[in-house]
Amino acid sequence: xxxxxxxxxxxxxxxxxxxxxxxxxxxxxxxxxxxxxxxxxxxxxxxxxxxxxxxxxxxxxxxxxxxxxxxxxxxxxxxxxxxxxxxxxxxxxxxxxxxxxxxxxxxxxxxxxxxxxxxxxxxxxxxxxxxxxxxxxxxxxxxxxxxxxxxxxxxxxxxxxxxxxxxxxxxxxxxxxxxxxxxxxxxxxxxxxxxxxxxxxxxxxxxxxxxxxxxxxxxxxxxxxxxxxxxxxxxxxxxxxxxxxxxxxxxxxxxxxxxxxxxxxxxxxxxxxxxxxxxxxxxxxxxxxxxxxxx
Amino acid sequence: xxxxxxxxxxxxxxxxxxxxxxxxxxxxxxxxxxxxxxxxxxxxxxxxxxxxxxxxxxxxxxxxxxxxxxxxxxxxxxxxxxxxxxxxxxxxxxxxxxxxxxxxxxxxxxxxxxxxxxxxxxxxxxxxxxxxxxxxxxxxxxxxxxxxxxxxxxxxxxxxxxxxxxxxxxxxxxxxxxxxxxxxxxxxxxxxxxxxxxxxxxxxxxxxxxxxxxxxxxxxxxxxxxxxxxxxxxxxxxxxxxxxxxxxxxxxxxxxxxxxxxxxxxxxxxxxxxxxxxxxxxxxxxxxxxxxxxxxxxxxxxxxxx
Numbered sequence: 311x312x313x314x315x316x317x318x319x320x321x322x323x324x325x326x327x328x329x330x331x332x333x334x335x336x337x338x339x340x341x342x343x344x345x346x347x348x349x350x351x352x353x354x355x356x357x358x359x360x361x362x363x364x365x366x367x368x369x370x371x372x373x374x375x376x377x378x379x380x381x382x383x384x385x386x387x388x389x390x391x392x393x394x395x396x397x398x399x400x401x402x403x404x405x406x407x408x409x410x411x412x413x414x415x416x417x418x419x420x421x422x423x424x425x426x427x428x429x430x431x432x433x434x435x436x437x438x439x440x441x442x443x444x445x446x447x448x449x450x451x452x453x454x455x456x457x458x459x460x461x462x463x464x465x466x467x468x469x470x471x472x473x474x475x476x477x478x479x480x481x482x483x484x485x486x487x488x489x490x491x492x493x494x495x496x497x498x499x500x501x502x503x504x505x506x507x508x509x510x511x512x513x514x515x516x517x518x519x520x521x522x523x524x525x526x527x528x529x530x531x532x533x534x535x536x537x538x539x540x541x542x543x544x545x546x547x548x549x550x551x552x553x554x555x556x557x558x559x560x561x562x563x564x565x566x567x568x569x570x571x572x573x574x575x576x577x578x579x580x581x582x583x584x585x586x587x588x589x590x591x592x593x594x595x596x597x598x599x600x601x602x603x604x605x
Numbered sequence: 606x607x608x609x610x611x612x613x614x615x616x617x618x619x620x621x622x623x624x625x626x627x628x629x630x631x632x633x634x635x636x637x638x639x640x641x642x643x644x645x646x647x648x649x650x651x652x653x654x655x656x657x658x659x660x661x662x663x664x665x666x667x668x669x670x671x672x673x674x675x676x677x678x679x680x681x682x683x684x685x686x687x688x689x690x691x692x693x694x695x696x697x698x699x700x701x702x703x704x705x706x707x708x709x710x711x712x713x714x715x716x717x718x719x720x721x722x723x724x725x726x727x728x729x730x731x732x733x734x735x736x737x738x739x740x741x742x743x744x745x746x747x748x749x750x751x752x753x754x755x756x757x758x759x760x761x762x763x764x765x766x767x768x769x770x771x772x773x774x775x776x777x778x779x780x781x782x783x784x785x786x787x788x789x790x791x792x793x794x795x796x797x798x799x800x801x802x803x804x805x806x807x808x809x810x811x812x813x814x815x816x817x818x819x820x821x822x823x824x825x826x827x828x829x830x831x832x833x834x835x836x837x838x839x840x841x842x843x844x845x846x847x848x849x850x851x852x853x854x855x856x857x858x859x860x861x862x863x864x865x866x867x868x869x870x871x872x873x874x875x876x877x878x879x880x881x882x883x884x885x886x887x888x889x890x891x892x893x894x895x896x897x898x899x900x901x902x903x904x905x906x907x908x909x910x911x
Contacts (some may be wrong), residue, residue: 441623446849446890449867449883453631456871456879533748537853540750541868556751560857563754564762571758574751582746 340586347580351399354392362397362550365389371566385569386562395573398550403580405466405545406532410524412470413531417477418520424478425485426508432482439475447472448538455543462545465538473531480523481516488512526588529581536577552577613898617891624887628880629672633665681881686873692881695866700885702772703855703862706781707847714786715840718793719833725794726801726824734798741791753784753857770859781858785851789843796839800832834905841897848893849886 355362359379366388374383374391382391420439424432451468458464488494488511497507538544539553547554552573559569656662663671675682681693725734744752757780761769768777804810805828813823852864859865863882870878 441620445624445627446846446883446886448852449849449886452852452867452871453628453876453879453883456874456876457631459874460871529746536748537750540748541853541856543871553748553750556748556754560754563758567758567762570751570754574747574754577751578747581748582743585742585746 334589336586337588337590340583340589343579343583344587347399347576347583348403351396351403354396355400362389362393363548371562373566374568374572382572383566383568385558386566391569391572394550394555395552395576398552398555398573399576399580401545401549402532402536402539402552402577405462405551406528406535408466409469409473409531409535410528412466413474413527414477414520414524416471417474418481418516420474421478421481421483422485422508422512422516425482425489426504426512428489435478439478442472443475445472447534451538451543460543460546465535465544469531469535469538473527476523476527477520480519484516484519485512488515522588522591525584525591529584529588532577532581532584609902610899613895617895620891621887625673625676625884628883629669632876632880633661633668676884681884682877684875685877686875692877693885695878696863696881696885699861699863699866702860703851703864704848706778706785706855706860706862707844707851709778710782710785711789711840711844711847713782714789715793717786718790718797719829721790721794722797722801722832723824723829725798726805726828727821729820737794738791738798741787741794744787745791749784749788750853750857752787753780753854756780756783757857772861777858781851781854781860784854784857785847792839792843793836796836797832800835801828804828804831834901837897837901837904841893845890845893848889 366384368388369377369380369384370388371386372380372383375381376383380390380392382395384390385394420435424435447469450472451465454464454468493511494507497511498504502510535544536551536553536556539551540557542554542557545551545554547558555573556570559566559571559573562569653662661668672682679693681691681696684690684692684695721737725737747755757769760767760780767779768774769780771777801824810823810827813827818826851860851862852867854860855862855864856868863886867879867882870876870882
């Protein structure tokens, strides 16, 4: 029997994905913004002739782009705005990072312990974090400042001890999910100590999600921290900070608005940069919407 | 249900007790307050005298019990700077300004966000969603105090349309309310949008469409009530935070609220006033959170059984 080939007309059907999966450019924009800002605050103070504290009353209150010696103008004491913003940026960014790092370390450690050991440790940690969550942080800082006087150290300590709950929650959840897995249980049966098991096998799983949360938090902490500088509860003058510069520019708002606008824009660029960068890690905007019916 | 109520009330009381204790410990941590209040040149005798007058020479335990007893009678202590003014009066005078600002901003921010989320889901436009979420996020990337300063610059200094500082009439509310409400907007839009998206795939929604209901009727009438529940907790926490934490916005607009008194008290080291403010805010905090938790079972029958 000869096989008969049946010639069936085959229509080529091109299946198009309903939405093209496209790599978003937003994280790249965010990263670029952050990088430019960092380069700016690192390089500018190193240049010759840049002194954020030098006063020159004969060149006070210059608007931006009018004097080649003071590219972004000067404040009411004749101090160069460009150098003050760069120097202030160094302080603001360093303090923000310090606060985030302290919280990451405290939160990750606490979460690991709570998740690994469970029991009363877990319950105690839960109670403490609930109590801290119900404290208004700004008011707490105000209260302590009323006693010992406001200072940058105080602000770092207070904020460093009150924002770790998110990291603790993430670290605890990850650790709990690993509980009972072979690679956690086996070393302990073979006699490894709890601290070795945690460092060698649990920690590598906890670090990535905690760091992702930290990227998102940098913006939040920077806003709060700059707000406290603005209230005069953080870094004390004459050292410039972005928040402090806005406060300082407020009285001359009607005559020289750039004094407040430029440091404000700097905060905005940095915070928006971290937000865009953290888009890399979240699925924002990926939920499909039900199409409106046209009938 | 009653057990839940009792447990929740006890929890609230416990939180307040912790705050009271923290406030007391803070007040005594630096040693005897009189040394802070007098000028550098004060003699030891003067310090001792003031400590005696303010009652700081007695044993700590006695002071603590005295303080607790005073609180129960509504006595929050006397301002260190102005001995004729009870600390609580100084705070209470300013409470209406703070509470009204917080409530109005909260209501407007939430209402606008609900409207925006409904609009997104009725039109089904991803472009609209991106506009709201990105606009809100960009606003959120600006610190409140900077956004406030920009508003003052444009609307008060530039256009002379609105008063910028202090309270001179109902128009004074406009700028601070815009500042706070726009800052909260994107939080609610994000939450509501994802809650509505989640609801839209549920069977009851498909059924409602099958019955021939319009998109608008389904979104508003069927999906919204369910989508609002997850927002409740967040909204409660935000409201509580606003009642205590508008200090920065109050400072920008020289708003005559609690924040202003507290900042003045910090600069004069008047801890009695700060202590009273901290406690009043903590009480509002606990009460609002309690109210939200109690509202939950009323609105959502599923919670009643838990």
